[in-house]
Amino acid sequence: MAPDTLDVVFPSDEALSQRFQSLKTGYVKHRWTLNGFIEYARPILAKGKWNVLALGSAANSDDVWCLDSRGTLSLAVGKETYEQLGMVGSKLPWKPKKEMHIIRIPLVNREYADKIQASPDLFTPYSEKTKTTLVAWDAKRVDATNQAIIPQVRRALSVRVPQLPLSTVPPTPTSEGTEDWEEEVSALFEWVGLASLDSQRLRANDRVDPYLAVYDPPLQLSVGDVMCIRWSGLLSPSFVQSVLNIALANDGSFIAVTGQAVTNSPVGYISPLPPVVLPALHAPTKDGEDTWSLVLTAPAGDNRDAGAKHWMLVESIGPYDARLG
Known part of the structure; x- marks a missing residue:
């Protein structure tokens, strides 16, 4: 980042x-739903403008997410959230962080994930099912401030x-x-x-x-x-x-x-x-x-x-x- x-x-x-x-x-400091941000970012990324960076967190939770310069949304979630979401993620290798997982969601296209020299199973495609699942992670949206x-x-x-x-x-x-x-x-x-x-x-x-x-x-x-x-x-x-x-x-x-x-x-x-x-x-x-x-x-x-x-x-x-x- x-x-x-x-x-x-x-x-x-x-x-x-x-x-x-x-x-x-x-x-821009903005408090909105995660899905709302995704819908905002995807058209920009689709135009090849991969310079969108964002860092956010879920309300009343230690779970965090970020959108990096590769056009990939990454979620870092604890055990409870990971089990609720039901998405595929990578478990962190450190004992104090053993219950945390990283979930990667490419927002550009699936071809990007296929180009990466890693198992495609490490990625969760952004689909209607994914969109519905992330609703539980969302907080209320308010106005943005520059x-x-x-x-x-x-x-x-x-x-x-x-x-x-x-x-x-x-x-x-x-x-x-x-x-x-x-x-x-x-x-x-x-x-x-x-x-x-x-x-x-x-x-x-x-x-x-x-x-x-x-x-x-x-x-x-x-x-x-x-x-x-x-x-x-x-x-x-x-x-x-x-x-x-x-x-x-x-x-x-x-x-x-x-x-x-x-x-x-x-x-x-x-x-x-x-x-x-x-x-x-x-x-x-x-x-x-x-x-x-x-x-x-x-x-x-x-x-x-x-x-x-x-x-x-x-x-x-x-x-x-x-x-x-």
Whole structure:
């Protein structure tokens, strides 16, 4: 699915900040029947516009559903709801989630399901019977409201800023060199997280009691101003790509982009490749962990070709995601 929080951190640059702030996005918050939403979405999907994203839940229940960019509706339901619906679903493999099932309903056409390299029995076709069954899952429909997503812009003055570029691979094949590189990379991403939180620990004049907090910044640093721009809400993949496009076109020292995904969703990561495989099973959790952080920096010295970028990406994934194995 898509992130619900996106942070961009970079050395203070007003022109770059304005380019990020010029991006517009938003979403619609609507309370209606699930079948009502399906009838709304199917004509759009039939036109080949697979950029409809939605996340919803049943009233007074932990059951949730989502429509992803593949045009597939996925329901995550507990034992009672699963038995009432009588649909085919995939049981989650984790013991704490053993009574939850994922039900997949392609809203585009059956040919899509047949193209996926998995048993067709893992899918429930959207039929009149399915439509009737889902009525029991529905809540009352009320008017929709548009939710504009306004970026929050913060400027941190006189903070300790790491010196980049940093090699994206260990500089030497020795175990000692690899260990030093791993420590530098770990310190860099720790700094990115603290910058996104506007942490006092990054201030050049920070004098915190070591008994209260201890922070060791990256060894190579300077003092300067840093900007952080945050978008919060249901963000589409196309919007995230627009943010990345601006970051990739930047000629500055570095940019860090961090996305926190919607964890209360039946679908987690979806491969950008053609839809030929099912996404890994993912258990919706309200307080789950699914975060990625990308650092972009221009190569140093003679390797600084026009437009070239070095990059590093880290992910933090919760225990209920089959991508972990």
